[in-house]
Amino acid sequence: MGTIYIAIRLVIAAIVIILYLTHVISGTIAIILLISAGIFILTGLLSFCPLYLPFGISTRGKK
16 A cells, blocks of 8 residues: 555544544444454554455555
């Protein structure tokens, strides 16, 4: 994954967590968004998204 895409994933995850902690989102949608945020954080920190492999997607710049 490219650096910009990693940053976008981490920012989205942080926004979801903040919305949850400030009680803007709750219930089932909050659980779904928090799970997604966790996945975004994990894939962002690892710089790897397993869904990209079967589709041949790469967000890294050309070498």
